[in-house]
Amino acid sequence: MDYPLIVDVFFVLLAILAVVSGWRVFCTDSMVRASFFLLVSFIAVGVIMILLAAEYLGVAMFFMMAVEMMVMAIFMVMFMMNPAGLNPMMMVHQHKFSIAAGAAVFVVLAAVALLAEFPDTPLPGDLDPVKSLGNELLGDSMLIFESAGIVLLTTMIGVVVLSSHRGRYGAAEEGSMPPGLVPGGDPAGMPEENDEGGGHHHCH
Amino acid sequence: MIVSELILPVLLVTFVLVLGAYLVAVLDEAIAGALGMPRATSVWTAPLTQGAWLLTQQANATEAPDWRAWRLAPALYLALAAIGLAVVPFSPTLIPTDLVTSVVLWGSVEALATVVIFLHGWSANTLLALIGAYRYVALGLSYILISMFVLIGVALPAESLQFSQVVASQEGLWNVIRQPLGLPLFLIVGLGMTFWGPLNLADSRDLAGGTASAVSGPPRLVWNLARAAMLVAFSGAAASAFLGGWLGPWLPGPVWMLLKMLAVLAVLLLIGRLVPRVQPERCVTLMWVVFLPLSFVDLIWAGVEALL
Amino acid sequence: MAVSWLSRLAAQATVPVFPVRGMHGEPVLHRLALAAGIELVDSPRHASILLVAGGVPPDQHDALRRVHDQLPTPFATLWYRSEPLDELAGATRVDDPDALPEALKTIHRELMSGKRGSSPRLLPDEPPNPWEGLGDDGHGGEGMMGGVPYGRPMAMNMTDDIRDGLTLDSLTVTLGPFLPMLPPGLTAEVTLQGDLIQSWTTHSAPYPIALESAFFQALQGPVPIAELERARARYHLKRLHFGLRLAGLERLALEALRLAFEPHPGQNRVMALRRRLVRSGFFRLTTTGRGRLDENQARRVGGIAARAAGLEEDWRSGDEGYRHLNFRPLTQREGDTAARWHQTLAEIEQALQLAGQAERDAVHTRRSDGVETPRGPWGEYRPEDASGVLEELLPGLEWDEAMSTLASLDLAPLSPWSLEETSEAPVPTSVEERRA
Structure with missing residues (x-):
């Protein structure tokens, strides 16, 4: 293979960026920042894919990950009791278990990288990656991709329903309460009135 | 090789962006003046004097902002505008970056813009900026989806995801006529992603400037510049996708391209001054219930035409 | 250099x-x-x-x-x-x-x-709310609920959520008194979830607004109706200017303001303004049918808000002079933001039409025990602060809806001084005195 040296330089720089920003995800004290550090890491990987001549996949990575990380950040903010994600908070939990799991996964992946035999069939120079990807998506694997697509679409519609003015439990201006777990029961998901043990307190 | 592949494209993109952003400011002032706004200075110097004033103003701080993100966001938005313009062809040979997947790259510029606008509002750590950021995210997804379907529509007759091929496919008939729904929908996307005029929900008046409400001095200048630059980049994409890019009689290709970009800009700026700001609630409904289904219709139209 | x-x-x-x-x-x-x-x-x-x-x-x-x-x-x-x-x-x-x-x-x-130095800083540059987090990351303590970093408690409000059951992400802030979207002087503590207003507590009332002296003279004796009605039209045109500017229609906002500064604005120009507003989509795009006042609230606010909610309350119907001009109060049914703007425009037109008619026939008011001010009837009492309705009206609205609702409502109390005398009017020393 002949390619200019600059490609190697860029690969090393991007790889470092991907790893460092991936590491920062666990050091930062904010949900939003963590999401976007992860996005930076993915973008670096996307550019590496473009360097590997997988142009479509690399570019698709940008927009997929941009939207995904954005939605992830918003969902985290919505479900955590941190107002608008503006307060600092610890982003790592269960330290011992996660360290062990991380180390184990690293060993496995490193072993795969070092020990596995990768195929070594050079591709024809005039191969059009977009075309071959299209054949793959709408050829033999069509059923898999289409069903995955429909699942994603349903998720999207679900998100819209959740975030729309007509909320999960009725219209916003009418005041909405979650339904009870048994018919006619108390609203689910609401804490008990006299919950002494939990350390909850009203902030208003 | 370095000159033709690196320096020339960078110079071309910088030149068009800076000139375009200046023209956006001049055109907007001129339209405002024609509609009866009081005006003291000439439209040609007004953007320059305002820029000079912002350069002399101090860049303020808020309470515990996310400094890096706050300072980077305007620059990143400007960079996204430059990337977006870099894939726009000015003639069959004068293309800053002729990527095979340039249409998809334009889509990812729109997606990344959502992230950058959100960061700009969120990292200031103040209420009004935060609301602006939230609003943009809530609407950004619908802009991206509409834009995606409309752009797939223009990629179909070209059988390519490359802007230069898309322009070449309009040799016989421009897409603005072949797919009549496409351009209006794409213009709505453009107003949305630059949050301009009726779709200025991120930096709106009811939020005292929204994501930019707590920014002053040079960062604000960069942010304003970046918004105008994104409008220019968008007009480039719209002119290539629907108005036949460099195609046209008598004049050389790049001149046609610039004229078409100016026309798109003029239409967008005029809409910006004539239509009131749409309420976010109404905007969400319009996007998902009216414009997104219309973009499906546009795509089906394009597909049926490609089959015939 | x-x-x-x-x-x-x-x-x-x-x-x-x-x-x-x-x-x-x-x-x-x-x-x-x-x-x-x-x-x-x-x-x-x-x-x-x-x-x-x-x-x-x-x-x-x-x-x-x-x-x-x-x-x-x-x-x-x-x-x-x-x-x-x-x-x-x-x-x-x-x-x-x-x-x-x-x-x-x-x-x-x-x-x-550089001939003039910058104004000095008046307050020390330190956070208004000190760092009171627990632990390195601020949210130490049980259930991540210890500490109040930067004066912002971790949201654990167990109040009923008014939108979708997500009770967690809420932010409490104090707004006013100089926020340009609010009536001047109004301060409020607001809890927001995203851009949805969850609770609104008004802390201090808006500053009183001054009317032109014609309204004060009407309480002393007969005044020409033409003068009174032109003053009314001017008042409403200025309010319309604020609302249109907020809605992003700067051009039409200035048009309304220019009309307000003309000595004899023509009724046809107001009609043209209304047509342009309808054509620009002002009523369809910037209002969502929210901000509706019920009968009680409408009565508390009075004036345009009351008539926009269908109450036929107008002091002018009891005046012989107005009856001579065939005055009949206009009303709308809906009582929401759009209805209030429709009512405002209709009343401006009506005022100018009455003014023209009254000028021809030189009609004066007959009653002087009260007057219909642009802010509501002033009989025994001056129209008072009505910002209390906000606490019922605004929760459940999104920020933009809340701000456009506020713009369409006229809640400030009336000043005991007329516009012409305000330069001599003293500034009250505290909120209490302003309420009194």
């Missing part, structure tokens, strides 16, 4: 002014909105001059200091019919509205050329 070239260019810029709307300061801001070379901006960060228009009660001086310190250097202050703060005793004061635009431009030029 380069720097002086830059500042010379900057000196020619349109002067960005952040107005602090004090008591009776509004009229001069309307003049400034029409002045060329001056831009009234919405955020203190975007301004080079802080214009304090009208008196600010001493108990809100701290808020004024906070706004003052938000302007980025270099900046200056200008006080219009207002006593400068003690720390800023040397600041420029201008009491003549005609001299104001030139004074603003001069100050801006002097700031840019």
Whole structure:
């Protein structure tokens, strides 16, 4: 293979960026920042894919990950009791278990990288990656991709329903309460009135 | 090789962006003046004097902002505008970056813009900026989806995801006529992603400037510049996708391209001054219930035409 | 060299002014909105001059200091019919509205050329709320609920959620008294979830607004109806200006303001304005049928808000002079934001039509035991502060809806001084006195 040296330089720089920003995800004290550090890491990987001549996949990575990380950040903010994600908070939990799991996964992946035999069939120079990807998506694997697509679409519609003015439990201006777990029961998901043990307190 | 592949494209993109952003400011002032706004200075110097004033103003701080993100966001938005313009062809040979997947790259510029606008509002750590950021995210997804379907529509007759091929496919008939729904929908996307005029929900008046409400001095200048630059980049994409890019009689290709970009800009700026700001609630409904289904219709139209 | 070239260019810029709307300061801001070379901006960060228009009660001086310190250097202050703060005793004061635009431009030029130093900071540069987090990351303690970093508690409000059952992400802030979207003087504590208002507690009422002297004369004896009705039209046109500017229709907002400054605005021009508003999509795009007042609330607010909700309450129907002109109160049914703007436009047209008719026949008012002010009937009592309705009205609305609802409502109490006398009116010392 002949390619200019600059490609190697860029690969090393991007790889470092991907790893460092991936590491920062666990050091930062904010949900939003963590999401976007992860996005930076993915973008670096996307550019590496473009360097590997997988142009479509690399570019698709940008927009997929941009939207995904954005939605992830918003969902985290919505479900955590941190107002608008503006307060600092610890982003790592269960330290011992996660360290062990991380180390184990690293060993496995490193072993795969070092020990596995990768195929070594050079591709024809005039191969059009977009075309071959299209054949793959709408050829033999069509059923898999289409069903995955429909699942994603349903998720999207679900998100819209959740975030729309007509909320999960009725219209916003009418005041909405979650339904009870048994018919006619108390609203689910609401804490008990006299919950002494939990350390909850009203902030208003 | 370095000159033709690196320096020339960078110079071309910088030149068009800076000139375009200046023209956006001049055109907007001129339209405002024609509609009866009081005006003291000439439209040609007004953007320059305002820029000079912002350069002399101090860049303020808020309470515990996310400094890096706050300072980077305007620059990143400007960079996204430059990337977006870099894939726009000015003639069959004068293309800053002729990527095979340039249409998809334009889509990812729109997606990344959502992230950058959100960061700009969120990292200031103040209420009004935060609301602006939230609003943009809530609407950004619908802009991206509409834009995606409309752009797939223009990629179909070209059988390519490359802007230069898309322009070449309009040799016989421009897409603005072949797919009549496409351009209006794409213009709505453009107003949305630059949050301009009726779709200025991120930096709106009811939020005292929204994501930019707590920014002053040079960062604000960069942010304003970046918004105008994104409008220019968008007009480039719209002119290539629907108005036949460099195609046209008598004049050389790049001149046609610039004229078409100016026309798109003029239409967008005029809409910006004539239509009131749409309420976010109404905007969400319009996007998902009216414009997104219309973009499906546009795509089906394009597909049926490609089959015939 | 380069720097002086830059500042010379900057000196020619349109002067960005952040107005602090004090008591009776509004009229001069309307003049400034029409002045060329001056831009009234919405955020203190975007301004080079802080214009304090009208008196600010001493108990809100701290808020004024906070706004003052938000302007980025270099900046200056200008006080219009207002006593400068003690720390800023040397600041420029201008009491003549005609001299104001030139004074603003001069100050801006002097700031840019370095002839005038920037206004000093008044408050120490430290966080208003200290870091009170527990542990390194601020949220130590049980259930991540210890600590209050930067005065912002982790949200654990177990109040009923009004939107979708997600009770967690809520933010409580204090708004006012100088936020340009709110009526001047109004302060409120607001809890938001995203951009949805969950609770609204009004802390201090808006500043009283002054009416033209015609309304005061109507309480003394007969006045020409033409004069009264033109004053009414002017008042509503100025409110319309505010609403349209907020909706992003700057051009039509200025058109409304220009009409308000004309001595004899034509009814047909108001009709043309209404047609252009309808065509631009103002009613369809910027309102969502929210901000509806029920009968009780409408009665509390009075005036246009009451008639927009279908109440046929108008002092003018009891006046012989108006009956002579075949006056009949106009009403709308819906009582929401759009209905209030429809009502406003209709009443402006009606007022101008009555004025024209009354001028021809030289009709005067007959009753002087009360008058229908633009803010509601003034009989035994002056229309009072009605900002209490906000606490019921605004929760459940999104920010934009809440702000456009606020713009369409006229809630401030009426001032005991007329517009012509306001320069002599004293500034009350505290919130309590203003309520009294």
